[in-house]
Amino acid sequence: MDKLIAIIGDIHSNLDALEVVLEDCRREGVTDYLCTGDVVGYGAQPHECLELVRSLGCPIVMGNHDHYVSSFQDLDDFNPAAAEVVEWTRGALSQEELEFLASLPFKSVNMGITLVHATLDNPSAFGYVFDHLQAEAHFVHQVTSLCFHGHTHCPMIYEKQLGAVYRIDAQDFKLPIGRKYFINVGSVGQPRDGDPRAAYALYDVKSRTVRFRRLEYDIASAQSKILEAGLPERLAARLEMGQ
Numbered sequence: 001m002d003k004l005i006a007i008i009g010d011i012h013s014n015l016d017a018l019e020v021v022l023e024d025c026r027r028e029g030v031t032d033y034l035c036t037g038d039v040v041g042y043g044a045q046p047h048e049c050l051e052l053v054r055s056l057g058c059p060i061v062m063g064n065h066d067h068y069v070s071s072f073q074d075l076d077d078f079n080p081a082a083a084e085v086v087e088w089t090r091g092a093l094s095q096e097e098l099e100f101l102a103s104l105p106f107k108s109v110n111m112g113i114t115l116v117h118a119t120l121d122n123p124s125a126f127g128y129v130f131d132h133l134q135a136e137a138h139f140v141h142q143v144t145s146l147c148f149h150g151h152t153h154c155p156m157i158y159e160k161q162l163g164a165v166y167r168i169d170a171q172d173f174k175l176p177i178g179r180k181y182f183i184n185v186g187s188v189g190q191p192r193d194g195d196p197r198a199a200y201a202l203y204d205v206k207s208r209t210v211r212f213r214r215l216e217y218d219i220a221s222a223q224s225k226i227l228e229a230g231l232p233e234r235l236a237a238r239l240e241m242g243q
Contacts, residue, residue, distance in 0.1 A: 002031075002204070002205065002206045003031050003032055003111070003204075003205040003206070004028065004029055004030050004031050004032075004202060004203070004204055004205075005030070005031070005032045005033070005034060005111070005113070005202070005203045005204075005205065006021075006025045006028075006030040006032070006033050006034070006200060006201070006202055007033075007034045007035075007036065007115075007148045007185045007200060007201045007202075007203060008021060008033065008034075008035055008036070008053075008185070008188050008200045009035055009036030009037055009038060009063070009117070009149075009150035009185055009187065009188065009200075010036070010037075010038045010063070010150045010151070010153050010186070010187035010188060010189060010190060011035075011038065011039050011040075011043075011049050011053065011187075011188045011189045012038055012039075012040070012041050012042040012043050012065065012187070012188075012189035012190045013039075013040050013041060013042060013043030013044060013045050013046040013049050013089070013189065014042075014043040014045070014049070014188065014189025014190065014198075014222050014239075015043070015045040015048045015049050015052070015222075015225075016217050016218045016219075016221045016222040016225075017188050017189045017198040017215075017217045017222065018049055018052060018053075018188055018189065018198075019052075019217075020198055020215050020216075020217040021188050021198050021200050021213075021215060022052070022056075024213060024215055025200075025202075028202060028213075030202070032058070032111065033056045033057075033058035034058055034059055034110060034113065034115050034148060035053055035056075035058055035059065035060040035061070035115075036061060036063070036115060036116070036117055036148055036149055036150035036151075036185060037060060037061045037062055037063025037064075037066055037104070037117035037150065037151075038063030038064065038065045038066060038117065038150065038151070039053050039060065039063070039066060039101075040065055040066060040069055040089050040093070040101070041063075041065030041066075041068070041069065041085060041086070041089060042065070042085055042189070042190055042231075042235050043189055043190075043222065043225070043226060043235070044222075044225035044226045044228070044229040044231060045225060046069075046089050046092050046093055047092055047093055047094075047097065049189075050093070050097055050100075050101075054100070059108050059110045059115060060104055061104060061105055061106060061107060061108055061115050061116055061117050061123075062101075062104040062105060062106050062117060062123075062124075063117040063126075063150070063151070064117065064118070064126040064151070065086075065089075066101045066104060067101075067124075067126075068086050069086055069089045069090055069093070069098070069101060070098045070099070070101035070102035071102065072090070075087070081232040081234065081235075084231070084232060085231060085232070085235070088229065088230075088231060106123035106124050107120060107123045109144060111205070112144055112145075112146075113144060113146050113147070113148065113203075114142060114143070114144045114146065114147035114148070115147070115148055115149075116147060116148075116149050117149060117150055117151050118149060118150075118151040119134070119137065119138040119149070120138050120141035120142055120147065121137045121138050121140060121141050126151065128151060128152055129149075129151075129152065129156075129158070129182070129184070130152065131167075132158075132165045132166075132167060135158040135160075135165050135167070135182055136160075136165050138158075138182055139158075139160045139165065139180060139182065142180055142182065144180075145175070145177075145179070145180050145181065146175065146180075146181050146183070146203075147180075147181070147182050147183070148183050148184075148185055148201070148203075149182065149183070149184055149185075150184060150185060150186070150187065151184075152184060152192070153186060153187035153190055153191055153192035153193070154184060154186065154191075154192055154193040155170030155184055155185060155186035155193065155199055155201070155212050156168075156169070156170055156183070156184040157169075157170060157171075157173060157181060157182075157183050157184075157210075158181070158182040158183075159179055159180070159181055160179060160180040160181075160182075161178070161179040161180075170184075170186070170212045171212065172209065172210065172211045172212065173209070173210050174207065174208060174209045175208040175209070175210065176208075177208070181210075183201065183210060185199065185200055185201035185212075186199030186200065186201070186212070187199055188200055189222075190238070190239065191242045192242065192243055193242060194241075194242045194243065195214060195242045196219060196239060196240055196241065196242035197214040197215055197216055197217070197242075198214070198215045198216075198217050199212065199213065199214055199215075200212075200213050201213065219239050219240050222236075222239055223236035223237075223239055223240070224236075226239075
């Protein structure tokens with residue numbers, strides 16, 4: 001059977017966005033799922049989102065918010081709003097759920113595809129990739145031809161061929177053989193590229209084609225849940241701005 005893989009990530013406890021994305025996956029005929037991490041953080045429904053992602057039975061890698069919430073590290077160096085959300089999320093999850101998050105790997109290889117939240121050069125440091133030099137440092141450690149990631153919440157493709165790295169704006173793209181690709185699938189629950197619609201990617205294994213999907217969802221509903229939970233108002237406001 002041909003495989004159509006959905007790559008989702010940076011859900012950030014936004015159940016309204018996640019449900020719309022998974023319904024789109026069903027309509028598209030998705031056969032497999034991969035998750036680039038940060039299932040929790042920022043939003044008001046961490047338990048529901050984690051439960052739904054776990055029900056997919058898919059590989060999930062550790063995101064920085066998954067790590068902060070489950071590691072119980074000291075939050076003195078966090079800004080107050082970020083620390084507040086981490087503490088609130090810890091209290092919203094069961095001990096079993098916290099242990100599950102703590103057990104997630106920082107990277108994995110599935111179906112010949114590498115999965116990481118941030119970068120392969122130091123996956124537990126959660127560095128950002130916004131330029132060619134940062135992408136090059138990652139590519140040194142990428143063995144497979146294809147690696148999906150998230151973390152910046154901005155869809156993007158980096159290509160390496162003949163020793164050079166090229167940046168390609170997110171678009172439906174056929175992957176030529178003999179090159180390496182480091183692809184950011186964007187964010188389901190909190191996009192930051194100026195487009196507030198939920199983002200994820202589809203990979204057709206047979207045709208070696210990546211498609212980026214953007215979907216409208218009920219932002220007002222997600223905002224009201226954040227405010228009702230007593231979380232910082234800024235977290236609700238940024239959803240409609242895509243920032």
